Amino acid sequence: MAELRRDPVVGRWVIVNTDDSLHPPDFEKEEHVFRQADVCQFCYGRERHTPPEVDVIRPSNTPANTAGWSVRVIPNKFPALRIEGELNKRGLGIFDISNGVGAHEVVIETPEHFKKFADLSEAEMLNVIKKYQSRFISLSGDRRFKYIMIFKNYGESAGASMEHAHSQIIALPMVPKYVLEELEGAQQYFNFRGRCIFCDIIYQEYQDQDRIITENTDFIAFCPFVPRFPFECWILPRKHTSQFGSLNEEEQHHLANLLREVLSRIKISLSDPSYNFYIHLAPVNQGNPGSYHWHIEIVPNLTRVAGFEWGTGFYIVRTAPHVAAKYLREAKI
Ligand SMILES: [Zn+2]
Ligand SMILES: [Zn+2]
Numbered sequence: 388m389a390e391l392r393r394d395p396v397v398g399r400w401v402i403v404n405t406d407d408s409l410h411p412p413d414f415e416k417e418e419h420v421f422r423q424a425d426v427c428q429f430c431y432g433r434e435r436h437t438p439p440e441v442d443v444i445r446p447s448n449t450p451a452n453t454a455g456w457s458v459r460v461i462p463n464k465f466p467a468l469r470i471e472g473e474l475n476k477r478g479l480g481i482f483d484i485s486n487g488v489g490a491h492e493v494v495i496e497t498p499e500h501f502k503k504f505a506d507l508s509e510a511e512m513l514n515v516i517k518k519y520q521s522r523f524i525s526l527s528g529d530r531r532f533k534y535i536m537i538f539k540n541y542g543e544s545a546g547a548s549m550e551h552a553h554s555q556i557i558a559l560p561m562v563p564k565y566v567l568e569e570l571e572g573a574q575q576y577f578n579f580r581g582r583c584i585f586c587d588i589i590y591q592e593y594q595d596q597d598r599i600i601t602e603n604t605d606f607i608a609f610c611p612f613v614p615r616f617p618f619e620c621w622i623l624p625r626k627h628t629s630q631f632g633s634l635n636e637e638e639q640h641h642l643a644n645l646l647r648e649v650l651s652r653i654k655i656s657l658s659d660p661s662y663n664f665y666i667h668l669a670p671v672n673q674g675n676p677g678s679y680h681w682h683i684e685i686v687p688n689l690t691r692v693a694g695f696e697w698g699t700g701f702y703i704v705r706t707a708p709h710v711a712a713k714y715l716r717e718a719k720i
C-alpha cells in the first residue's frame with residue numbers, strides 16, 4: 388500500500404511506499420574509483436594551475452597559492468556565471484534576460500586526493516564549515532547578489548567532475564524558484580499560525596521520534612515525512628534562525644560533527660553512494676525573511692528521476708522515511 392503525502396512547506400505531493408519499502412541491498416551500487424592524483428589541480432604543488440585563491444586556511448608562514456593549506460577556496464576555472472559586469476536586465480519579447488553575472492567558487496575540502504568528504508576529521512570538517520560561512524558573508528557583501536547557494540556533488544553519477552573532495556558555491560543575482568517556494572510557504576504558514584513551519588516540523592519529529600537519525604545541542608538530523616528521494620536527510624538548527632552568517636564557534640563545531648556523522652551513516656548504510664547536498668539559506672540583500680529557517684538537505688543518489696516525476700512534480704519514494712532513518716540510526720560508525 389502506498390500513501391500520498393503533501394509537503395507542508397511547498398505543497399508538493401509525493402507517493403511514499405509505506406508497506407513494501409526498498410532496503411539498502413535493493414539499490415544499485417556505484418564504485419568510486421580514484422585514479423587521477425598525478426594530474427589533479429586540487430592537489431599540493433599544483434596551486435599555480437588554478438585561479439588564485441580567494442580564501443584559505445593555511446599557516447601564516449606559507450605564501451598564497453603554494454602548498455601547506457588545509458582548505459582552499461578558488462574561483463571555478465569554468466564558471467557557470469562570471470563575476471565581472473552589470474546585470475543589465477532586459478526583455479526579449481515575452482522573455483526576461485540578464486547578463487550571466489554571478490560568482491562560482493570551489494571549496495577544496497582537503498589537500499588529500501584520496502580522502503572522501505565523509506571521512507574528513509572533525510577539525511577538517513570544521514574548517515570547511517568555517518569557509519562556507521566566510522564565503523557566504525563575503526559574497527553577501529556584493530549588492531548584485533540575491534542568493535548564495537552552497538552545494539556538493541559527490542560521485543560521478545551525482546555530477547562530480549573532479550574526484551578530489553570539493554564543494555561549490557554559486558552566488559546568483561536572483562532567488563531560485565525552489566527556495567522561493569519554501570520562503571513563500573514558510574511566510575504563509577507564519578501569517579496563518581504565527582509560528583515557523585520548520586520549527587513545527589522539528590516539534591513533530593520529536594513527537595514521532597521514528598524519523599530522527601541523530602541530534603546534538605544545536606542541530607537535529609532526520610528523514611523528512613515527505614521526502615522526494617529514498618534516504619533523503621535534512622539537518623536543521625534546533626533553535627529558530629534564518630541567519631547562517633552568525634553561527635558561533637560552538638555551533639560551527641556542532642554542525643560539522645552532525646554533518647560528518649550523517650554522511651558516515653549514509654556511507655555505511657548504503658555502501659558509499661553518490662550524493663548531493665545543498666544548504667538552503669535565506670536570500671541576501673533584500674531584507675531579513677525572519678520566517679525562514681535555514682537547513683541542509685542531503686540526497687543520496689539511489690534512483691533516477693523518470694517521466695512521471697518530470698511530468699508532474701510528484702515523486703515516488705520507494706523507501707518510507709521511518710525505514711530509512713532506522714537504517715541510518717543503526718549504522719555502526
Ligand atoms: Zn587531487
Ligand atoms: Zn524555525
Ligand SMILES: [Zn+2]
Binds near residue numbers: 569667682684
Ligand atoms: Zn529546503
